[in-house]
Structures are given as structure tokens and as C-alpha cells.
Amino acid sequence: MDSLDPRIARLHDIRAGEVPTVGAHDYGETYEVFHQAKRGKHHAHVGTVHAPDPELALVYAKEQYGRRQQTVNMWVVRTADIFAFPYDDSDMFDSTPQKIHREAAGYKTRDKIEAYKKKQAQ
């Protein structure tokens, strides 16, 4: 099978058992990608890329996350530089049932809003 296409030429190598192996971090470390659709809007997290350094992470981020949507800017951040809570602590996000005093619905203005709505409906 003679071809100009190296993929086809490579089939011979694979058949000969010379399949290369790739380790988890052989492709560099991961970077988190943040995408901004419009100036003034928040950059939103859209995914990750593997890259050897931040400059190439930006190059790859553009191609993988900026190509099919409107984009004005992107950020990349080393995944290792992100501080996060351990998942073991996720129970602290559970809230107690009785904390109406903490929620907007419990404020006095709520009564005024309701009264205004009622008046409008009449």
C-alpha cells in the first residue's frame, strides 16, 4: 500500500507492533480556558486545554473554544494555580431550612412589592 499520506504509511508501523504510548502529562499540563463573548461581559469558564506553556495554551484555546462562537477575548489559567474547596467540604454549602431572615423574600420591602403588585392587578 503506497501512499503519500503518512497516516496510511503509518499503518505498517502499527501492524509491526510499534504503537507509541503516551503518558498522562506528556502533552504538558492543563490550563483552564475562560471565554468572553462581548466586551464588558464576564469571562466564562468553557473547558481545559493541554499545553506546554501559557502562550501555546492561548493558541489552542482560540482554536478549540473561540472558533464556533462570538469571541472578543480569552483567558487561560494554569489549573494548578486555582484554589478550590475539597469536595469533602461540600456539605457546608447546604443551608438550614429556617433562615428566612437571610433571604430577600424575608425583607420588609417584600410586603411593599406585593402590595404594589396587587394594586396594579386591580
Place this chain on the structure above:
Amino acid sequence: MEATQELLFKIADDALIMGHTDSTWTGLGPTLEEDIAFSSMSQDKIGHAWNLYQMLHDKFGLADADTLGFKREEKEYKCSHLTEVPTQDYAYALVRQFFFDHGQFMRFSALKNSSIEWLADFSRKVTSEIKYHTLHGDTWLKKLGAQGNEESKARMQSAINEVFPLALGYFEEGPREAELIEKNIFIGEKALQEAWLEKVGDLVAQYGLTLPEGNTVDPSLGGRNGYHTEHLQPLLAEMTEVTASDPEATW
């Protein structure tokens, strides 16, 4: 053939053949992300070719884009030798991209001022896409040049030495060059090459690499007049294999 058609054909053929040649890295890129980026840029190039063939169809009544791209004789193609040579190692692919895309970027930038309005319009759109291609090539040359190690520098330098004569051939004049310049359709290959040499010369020096002296190098000429390397015919045969298997098929 009219001068403008000749101009469109050479730009389109360059984009198609470069896109096809680069696409042979798909599935073989050094990393997954790099594979995706490089493949995507080769698709962009084939898209540029399609648009230009389509202009030849719309504005000059020639055959449709698929026919122009896939069903001409080898000697009718006007691509430069730079685009035809099969891909070698990745240093070669990156250096070729660097030379080619800076050429394309500057060519379309010049064409933004073309007296042909629809060509100027298209050029304005396409330059933003090619800007990314040059960023990709620039970034890698810097990484593997100035910021690289001894081996990467040596490999990039030898790729530069090998590709440079082909890159100079990209600026070969076509038979109706004077007419294009006179009618303000295009600034001409000489002016383009001069600007390009200055730009890539500066960049290559910044990246800790060296451009061979222009006067010591024989440009690889012929492509613009239909005289190609031995690589184009087999490339076309393979590229058009599916179409050729059933020319009347509809998609």
C-alpha cells in the same frame, strides 16, 4: 486567460494544495491540541481556495468551485512549489507554515486596497483568519528557536535552510504581472517579496534563528507558469481519488 483570473487561480491553488498538504498531519500531530489546531487551519485554507474558485465561477463564468479545484490537469495548476512538497518532520511543517502564512497575510493585506472591490472585500475578511495562522507559526518558532534547546534550534534552522528556496518561489511573477500592477489590482510579487523578506527576516532573528542570504539561494521557480515538482501529480491523484471514482456523483 485574463490577468485577474490568473491572480485568483494562483492564490486559490496555493491555498488548496497547502491545505491538502497540511491536512496529512491530521491524526498525526505531536499532541492532540496541536493536531486539532493544525487540522483546523488546513481546513481554513481549503475554505479560502473554495471562495476564490467560486469567485472565478461567479465573476468570470468558469466552472464551479469543485470542478476548478479537483478536475484540472496538473499543468493548469498555478500553485508554488512551496505548497507541493510532501510534509516531512514537524519542524518542516511549522517553518513552511510560518513562511507561507506570512506571505498569505501580506498578500491579502495588499489586496484590501485592490481596485477590484469584491476582491478587496474578501481580503478584509480572510486576513483576520490568517492572522491566527501566523500567530501559531510565530509562537512555535519562538518556542523552538530562541526559547528552545540546542536540538530544537538546530532542527528549526535546518528546516529554514531547506524551505527558504521554496518560499522564495512563492513570489514568482505570473505572465500578466505588469497588467495587475498597472490597473491597481495587485501590488505585484516584487513589492510583496520585499515587504515579506523584511518581516520574516526580523522575526526569524528575534527567534534566535537565521535567514539564509537571499543572493546565495536559488528560488524554486516554475509553479506560477504550470511547471511543477514531481510531487504535484501524485498529490492530485490522491486528493481527487474519491471524485475520480465517480465523477457524476452528487453529494
